[in-house]
Amino acid sequence: MDIKAFNRWSIEGIQVQDPGLVDYINLKPRLVPKTGGKNVGVRFHKSKYFIVERLINKVMNPGHKGKRHIISSGQKTGKAIKAYDIVEKALTLIENKTKQNPIKVFVKAIENAAPREEILTIEYGGARYPKAVECAPQRRVDIVLKLMTQGAFQKCFNKKKSIESALADEIIAAYQMSQNSVAISKKLETERQADSSR
Numbered sequence: 001m002d003i004k005a006f007n008r009w010s011i012e013g014i015q016v017q018d019p020g021l022v023d024y025i026n027l028k029p030r031l032v033p034k035t036g037g038k039n040v041g042v043r044f045h046k047s048k049y050f051i052v053e054r055l056i057n058k059v060m061n062p063g064h065k066g067k068r069h070i071i072s073s074g075q076k077t078g079k080a081i082k083a084y085d086i087v088e089k090a091l092t093l094i095e096n097k098t099k100q101n102p103i104k105v106f107v108k109a110i111e112n113a114a115p116r117e118e119i120l121t122i123e124y125g126g127a128r129y130p131k132a133v134e135c136a137p138q139r140r141v142d143i144v145l146k147l148m149t150q151g152a153f154q155k156c157f158n159k160k161k162s163i164e165s166a167l168a169d170e171i172i173a174a175y176q177m178s179q180n181s182v183a184i185s186k187k188l189e190t191e192r193q194a195d196s197s198r
Contacts, residue, residue, distance in 0.1 A: 011027050027051065033052050051106070056084055062149040090163075098172060112184065115144070117194035118190055
């Protein structure tokens with residue numbers, strides 16, 4: 001039986017090209033991508049969730065920016081059904097705009113926007129120095145999902161643009177490697193800083 005994501009989009013033929021992310025982007029589809037957090041606290045278990053479900057979870061709570069929660073109202077209610085509807089509508093918009101399977105576009109966008117390096121600050125003799133380190137594969141996926149959702153909320157909060165449209169545009173921009181994507185621009189900035197601090 002061929003299970004499709006949201007009972008609409010097939011996963012058949014979609015492959016993760018980045019060898020570092022193959023084990024961390026799960027493409028096992030579910031009719032209703034809602035596990036209910038039964039494995040919260042089990043280390044590395046979130047990578048076993050369908051990647052679209054992880055996006056839904058991020059839409060519910062996109063996390064911190066600069067050690068404080070950014071925008072914490074509007075769409076960010078923590079209601080799973082609302083986040084589910086937002087992601088389904090965003091994927092429909094992606095399909096209409098690109099004429100491609102939206103799951104395939106989303107997976108490629110994650111591969112394009114996942115940072116390979118990041119900066120750590122080390123203290124040596126009372127002075128602080130930036131040091132470039134490689135980014136762990138699961139963290140790469142976590143970071144890109146956070147940046148995509150935060151970028152989408154930034155572009156629609158208190159504006160006429162809807163969250164569905166903003167999220168679809170963010171994913172399409174990341175798929176096309178465009179600097180209009182918050183995730184892509186942040187990735188390039190971080191990797192540029194890592195290069196200069198070697």
